[in-house]
Amino acid sequence: MSDFTPDRLPTRLAPFASAPRCWIAFSGGLDSTVLLSAAAEVRARLPGELLAVHIDHGLQPGSGDWAAHCAGVCQALSIPIHIERLSPAGPSPGESLEAWAREARYRVFRRLLGPGEILLTAHHQDDQAETLLLALLRGSGVHGLAAMPFSAPLGSGYLVRPLLEWSRGSLAEQARRRGLVWIEDPSNGVTTLDRNYLRQEVLPRLRARWPAVSATLSRSASHVAEAAGLVDRLADAALAEARGARPGSLSVPALEGLDRPLRKAVFRLWLRREGFVVSDARHLDRILDELLPARADANPVVGWPGCEVRRYRREVFALRPLPDPPSSSLRIDWRLGEGVSVLALPSGLGCLEWRPEPEGARMGRDIQVRFGQTSLSCQRSPTAHRRSLKKLFQEAGVPVWLRPYLPMLFLDETLIAIAGVGACLGGTPAPGAAALSWSGHSWERVAPEFGSEIRIRCLDTPP
Structure with a gap:
């Protein structure tokens, strides 16, 4: 493989010619600086608008200066940059710093990418060799041993690694030739981190014995990726059934x-x-x-x-892991009038919307939203028998683990509706009805398979 030059980028990105935007993941280090500089040089031949994104993890005292450096580089190259500063919470107990930082980065990337947009990262051949070795040491299966693919879906767009064919040495030579300035992350020398240990201690010894070790390991990763593709095709047919x-x-x-x-x-x-x-x-x-x-x-x-x-x-x-359910002692007052009324729910459960229908449901008083009142019963219609909520949940196919999250509507102390299940008769029904919607992006995140909006009929009751 010849040395990397900017002219190689457009060819590598030809499969994504219709992408409306081309983002560069720009850390300010050597690899991403070479990628950004190369992309700027051939931007007229790249897909869509060229932009950069920098993630400030807040893990180093000088991370703010790194963000300023990246902003300055992008300004000099006339490339718009988005800088994202992560929460200082850091990894939870028992979670590795590397895993936390990676997941935090990719969370931002997934949110940032629009439909069909691409994000370029500066992963190279040596990174691929390290990834394969780490996967072997962790006992990974074929998908782990396939290491890093050239491209993969990410959010609404795609992650693309155009530099996988070139070694870090080739990129370093390109940087020196062009007089580029980059940031040296001091954490790269910390050999208590697994990847750094391989990079600093193991791979140099392997390379001394087998000079082409990175290229050879990368080739092995490609072979395993082909096998993983075959497994996926077999699994895809079984998954459909x-x-x-x-x-x-x-x-x-x-x-x-x-x-x-x-x-x-x-x-x-x-x-x-x-x-x-x-x-x-x-x-x-x-x-x-x-x-x-x-x-x-x-x-x-x-x-x-x-x-x-x-x-x-x-x-x-x-x-996604369910949040703590609302307390069964929680009482939320909700005033319903003649117009549309919306109530935000706790625990990220979205909102309730009351929308009177043309025939007119004149509630005109407060109702109350509660949760977890599972010992009650409900009569669904004038001709139906009163049933326990457990029976109604079973008939409606509501799993046990979702039941504490269902909003329950009360008029005084009478249960009149359960979102996701239906209305209950509360005393003598009066003419008129309204549509009650329960919706919200948070509920979609918790359980999209149960629908983001559940409409139930709430019979009006006398004031």
Whole structure:
């Protein structure tokens, strides 16, 4: 492979010629400085508008100066830059700093990318070799050993690594030749971090014996990536047959009809497509050995950071971790008049919207929103028998783990409606009705498979 030059970029990005924007992940280090400089030189031949994004992790005392440096470089090159400063919370106990920083970065990238836009990162051949070695040392499967692909979906757009064919030495030579100035991150010399240890201690020794080690390991990663693609194609066909009745779910009987290796491959592919970090082997074995064979009336869950896999009846769901449910003692007063009324709910559960229909529902008084009142009963219509909420939840297919989050509407002490289930008769019904909507982006994040909006009919009652 010849040395890297800016002229190679347009060819590498030809598959994304229709991208409306081309973002550069710009840390200010050597690699991303070479990429940014090269992109600026050939910007007229790159897809869409050229922009940069810098993530200030706040982990180094001088990180603010680094952000200012990046802003100055972009200004000199006439490239707009977006600078994002992360929360100072840092990793949670037991979470690695590297993993936290990476996830925080990619959270920003996913939010930033618009439909069809591309984000270029400056990962190179040596990074690929390090990634493969780390995957081997962690006992990863074929997808981990495939290391970093040239491109992959990211948010509404794509992550692209155009420099994977070139070594860091080639990029350093390009930087020196062009007189570029970059930031040296002092944490790169901290060998307590796994990747730095490989870079500083292990790979130099391997390279002394096998000079082409980075290129060879990168080639092996490409071979494994081809094998991973074959596994995915097999899993894709099985996944299509294993879909559950609800959007995003899997069917337990269909999964039970697959042999164990294929079942694992289906779960990994499903989790990736649902936007989750794939679990390690231990959690995946728990899903297969504990969650799938659980009793139909059980409430099993297998969770890891960012994901919870749950079962309800004969279906399996992958969800973002649920927030703490609202307290059963919580009382939220809501005044309903003749017009539209919107109430924000706690715990990120979205909002309720009351919209009177043309025939006119004249509530004209306060109602109350509560949660977790599961010992009550409800009569759905004048001809229906009064049923316990547990029975109604079961009939409506509301999983046990979602029931504490359902908003329940009370008029005085009488239950008149349960969002996601329906209306209850509260005394003598009067003419008129209204549509009650329960919606919100937060609810979609918690459980998209149960719908982002549930409309129920609330009969008006006398004042």
